[in-house]
Amino acid sequence: MKIIVCIKQVPETNNIDFNPSDLTINRSHVNGIINPFDLNAIEEAVRIKEKFDDVTISVISMGPPSFEKTLKEALTYGLDSAYLISDKLFAGSDTFSTAYILAESIKAIGDFDLILCGKHAIDGETGQVGSEIAENLKIPQATNVKKIEFHENKKIIKVESDTENGYRVLEVKLPALITVNKEINVPRIPSFKDARKALKIPIIKWDLGKLKNIDKTKIGLTGSPTKVVNIEKFQKKKDTKFISGTPNEIVNELYQILKDKHVV
Amino acid sequence: MNLEDYKGIWIFVEYTEDKISELTFELLGIGRRLADKLKVELSSVILGHNIKCDLNLLFHYGSDKIYKLDNKHLEVYRTIPFTDALEYLVNKYRPEVLILPATSIGKDLAPRLACRLETGLSADCTELDIGPDGNLIQKKPSYSENDYITILTPNHRPQMITIRSKIFTPQTPDPNRTGKIIEEHLELNESENWTKILEIIEEDQEDANIQEAEIIVSVGRGIKKPENLGLIKKLSSCINASIGASRSIVDLGWISHYHQVGLTGKTVKPKIYIACGISGAVHHIIGMKSSDFIIAINKDPEAPIFQVADIGIIGDLFEIIPILIDKLTIK
Numbered sequence: 356m357k358i359i360v361c362i363k364q365v366p367e368t369n370n371i372d373f374n375p376s377d378l379t380i381n382r383s384h385v386n387g388i389i390n391p392f393d394l395n396a397i398e399e400a401v402r403i404k405e406k407f408d409d410v411t412i413s414v415i416s417m418g419p420p421s422f423e424k425t426l427k428e429a430l431t432y433g434l435d436s437a438y439l440i441s442d443k444l445f446a447g448s449d450t451f452s453t454a455y456i457l458a459e460s461i462k463a464i465g466d467f468d469l470i471l472c473g474k475h476a477i478d479g480e481t482g483q484v485g486s487e488i489a490e491n492l493k494i495p496q497a498t499n500v501k502k503i504e505f506h507e508n509k510k511i512i513k514v515e516s517d518t519e520n521g522y523r524v525l526e527v528k529l530p531a532l533i534t535v536n537k538e539i540n541v542p543r544i545p546s547f548k549d550a551r552k553a554l555k556i557p558i559i560k561w562d563l564g565k566l567k568n569i570d571k572t573k574i575g576l577t578g579s580p581t582k583v584v585n586i587e588k589f590q591k592k593k594d595t596k597f598i599s600g601t602p603n604e605i606v607n608e609l610y611q612i613l614k615d616k617h618v619v
Numbered sequence: 620m621n622l623e624d625y626k627g628i629w630i631f632v633e634y635t636e637d638k639i640s641e642l643t644f645e646l647l648g649i650g651r652r653l654a655d656k657l658k659v660e661l662s663s664v665i666l667g668h669n670i671k672c673d674l675n676l677l678f679h680y681g682s683d684k685i686y687k688l689d690n691k692h693l694e695v696y697r698t699i700p701f702t703d704a705l706e707y708l709v710n711k712y713r714p715e716v717l718i719l720p721a722t723s724i725g726k727d728l729a730p731r732l733a734c735r736l737e738t739g740l741s742a743d744c745t746e747l748d749i750g751p752d753g754n755l756i757q758k759k760p761s762y763s764e765n766d767y768i769t770i771l772t773p774n775h776r777p778q779m780i781t782i783r784s785k786i787f788t789p790q791t792p793d794p795n796r797t798g799k800i801i802e803e804h805l806e807l808n809e810s811e812n813w814t815k816i817l818e819i820i821e822e823d824q825e826d827a828n829i830q831e832a833e834i835i836v837s838v839g840r841g842i843k844k845p846e847n848l849g850l851i852k853k854l855s856s857c858i859n860a861s862i863g864a865s866r867s868i869v870d871l872g873w874i875s876h877y878h879q880v881g882l883t884g885k886t887v888k889p890k891i892y893i894a895c896g897i898s899g900a901v902h903h904i905i906g907m908k909s910s911d912f913i914i915a916i917n918k919d920p921e922a923p924i925f926q927v928a929d930i931g932i933i934g935d936l937f938e939i940i941p942i943l944i945d946k947l948t949i950k
Binding site: 449450451454475477479480481482483484485486487489490491493494495496497498499513516517518519520521522523524525526527528538579580581582583584585586587593595596597598599602603605606607609610612613616618619 | 766768772773812890913929
């Protein structure tokens, strides 16, 4: 069985701080990490590999050459191969173009049974690329999945796909693309053995020279259907009224405000 | 593609059993404004089988037309047949704008359909307008930068977007408004790519429907340990509030993700939002800054939450909240 995991490098935002003047993120010490939901996708792939014989896992990412470090990190979870899809002409691709490039790259990798993605990246939060890859490859999809179970024949999976008020149990024929959420598993800490093994695995780098089937009119800034035309600061500072005093004084004033607002 | 061939605004209707979702009416509200500005029709598109909901409501809330496609394969949502049906309708009637709800269904369907139609899709738009050239101006917060970004889909149609709930407001329904229902038919043939629905599970969500709440008491790391959540529960029951939470305490497993406000949680817009011990990471602020009135209690005077608060209380929630509860219960 062949599994492909798609990952994205995102800025490390758990420890972000703000420039207090305009509420922008202070980027001076922001690191690139594997998108947290993609770690769940990696973990799920590794669990499938532990369960069945003859499973190979490839990880793929599109981005600048600096993403190589992130792919190296992904390999330490016990994956078999890594592909970095990188070309200057890919820069500025929106989700449509990104999914198209990734789908063409996956076709170039060859046969696969299952593609796993995180449900969305924490920097863009569109959650679109997974479905768009599935459409490009004309395979079934299930999104926001918290559980994957294999049928005995390994040709069909049963998944639980989260909804607003519960979940849906779906039967999906392979090959398929599944996007996973953080409920599906808790990603492990890579073992020393796997991390050492990863050092020996080269990152396979593909550009447009290798991916000859890519239609250049569908990629990059010019090929993307959506264009970002403006960026503006959005947080107008509010005139915050501060209440101070002893806890009793604060509560008295707060109580009055709640009363004015008809809460009490 | 000739852009001139595409006219009108379409709203994808989401419903359960016999009830059209509130979000659908919100989408009609903004759709109506855009349609008036463009001087085009606003249409609702509804897919299903033996649809029982009151379609007249769609007219009352602003729709000029309804495109209805009934097929036994569309009884419950599945990605491929829904994509096939919408692709057929869009190619036949060519709307210039197609708006879908940013729900679990909308988020599964919209990208699949956008890719099929080879057009652009913007997720979670929060402001929309029509440009001088007739293009849809799509604005949304850029989560990583805390900026507003403006997106256009200048050369592709339809211009597709998704919208989360509580971002726009419905217009006041007009019971005298009516319109035309266009019934469509399409042969759908089951294929290998269709998923099979084995079960649909609805879970008891406690009192966590925070998107409907008028008052939210929200809690973050300042609560220190899960045992202290009782204090927040007590306060919320005193003032009939729902409980919200920051991502950090959801990730720690102190409270279920149904309560999570913000980037990977829910966008809320209550009349009053009381943030207790929440520093105000950008993830969180995005999900609550549109609340009508924000009260923030935090020990750290530098906490970013104060920048979006109407009332700021620099203090210890463990001192203030118990006194407040006493005062609220004694009256």
